[in-house]
Amino acid sequence: MKEINYLAHDYQITLLESTKDILFAGCGVGSGKTDVGSVWILKKIAEMQKGQVGIIAANSYSQLKDSTLRNLYKNYHKWGIRIRPYELPAGHQPFTIKIKNKNDWHEVLCRSLDAYEMISGIEACWAWCDEVWQTKKQAIDIVLARVRDKKENNLLQTLFTTTLDAPDTWMYELFVDNYNPDLMEVVYAPTDVNVANLPNGYIERLKSIYSERLFQRMVAAKWVTLSSNQIYYSFNRNIHVSTDVCFDPKLPLLWSHDFNIGEGKPMSSCLAQIKKGQDVNGKIRSELHFFDEIIVDSVDTHQAINEFKNREWFREKENIVVIYGDASGKAKDTRSKTTDYGILKDEGFPNQKIPNQNPPIRERHNSVNSLLCNANKDIRIKIHPRCKTFIKGLETVSLKKGANYLEEETYSQHVTTAAGYLINYEFPAQIKYSGMANLSGF
Incomplete structure (x- = not known):
């Protein structure tokens, strides 16, 4: 695999250098979470042995193909990373891509977490799950259980990159209430960490279209409850x-x-x-x-x-x-x-x-x-x-x-x-x- 020089933010460096089993990045939109996922996968591909597989998953096939993999493909074509098929496959069903490292092509299974039963039976050496805030806890449990194909020089790791959710959800329970510093690397990244690479006025634009609570969650990367007993809390x-x-x-x-x-x-x-x-x-x-x-x-x-x-x-x-x-x-x-x-x-x-x-x-x-x-x-x-x-x-x-x-x-x-x-x-x-x-x- 060719060498990639990547100008990373501090939170991205923390994820890329971590040796912990579970990596979690709670991020604002446009903060570069999909980019760090793309680089992290290259790191994992370099560790893979012949016959091993990795997993890329998102909360739905629409999210997986329209955002997660579209950006990954864009990055890999830009960086000269060889990937098969060359163009992102059409359709909303399970599929496999291959990424080349030296003389070997390594398989990556692409799955939707809303059909998490399709992950049962797989043994993988790593998994990247993107935008899991709308995902059922059962799906996450299955992914974590399937990352177990340990071989020499492998670090069995699962990376979660996502927008945050409310404090009464499984995500908060897992990564805040039950945070284990020996097992988990947890980082947060608001949108403005990446402001130099965003379009002019991007954050101000978000302020104009998001409610105050939604802005705190989607941009400031805070655990925020959007819905109280009154759904339309902004009405007066x-x-x-x-x-x-x-x-x-x-x-x-x-x-x-x-x-x-x-x-x-x-x-x-x-x-x-x-x-x-x-x-x-x-x-x-x-x-x-x-x-x-x-x-x-x-x-x-x-x-x-x-x-x-x-x-x-x-x-x-x-x-x-x-x-x-x-x-x-x-x-x-x-x-x-x-x-x-x-x-x-x-x-x-x-x-x-x-x-x-x-x-x-x-x-x-x-x-x-x-x-x-x-x-x-x-x-x-x-x-x-x-x-x-x-x-x-x-x-x-x-x-x-x-x-x-x-x-x-x-x-x-x-x-x-x-x-x-x-x-x-x-x-x-x-x-x-x-x-x-x-x-x-x-």
């Missing part, structure tokens, strides 16, 4: 509710849905517009104004449309209506006649922004809280008092007992979910960064 009726919110017929009308029928599960939707406003520093940016809601019990999609068409906003509008909402509405309508969005299209609403699948629940919660109030104290949601069910939902919707992010179903919960689909589509509380911009000496 005295701040967000205003009679100044009004409908502008010249702007697009945004209509977002959560399709539910049945006792206690009304078909719920909300009406909003994106308008220009000023942040705390007077800078012009977009914000979201909710001016009405449609909450109808035990009805089908046609009846919800009739209710919408009878509202004054529909008659006054001079611009398009854009449909958002629950991705499951693509499957069938609430009475199994056809798709909900097909009905909306047939009824004159062809402009639709519906994802192929609903966002993760926690991601939707984070997006709503970040728009309600971000880390810069910027308020980007305003709600008219007529949205009574929506307001009540923001004040009262809570987690199911014993759950980390699942919502307790109530009458007012569904319209907050509808609003969350719209917010997560137009104002997602996430930003992607592909890795270090300036690595030197290769």
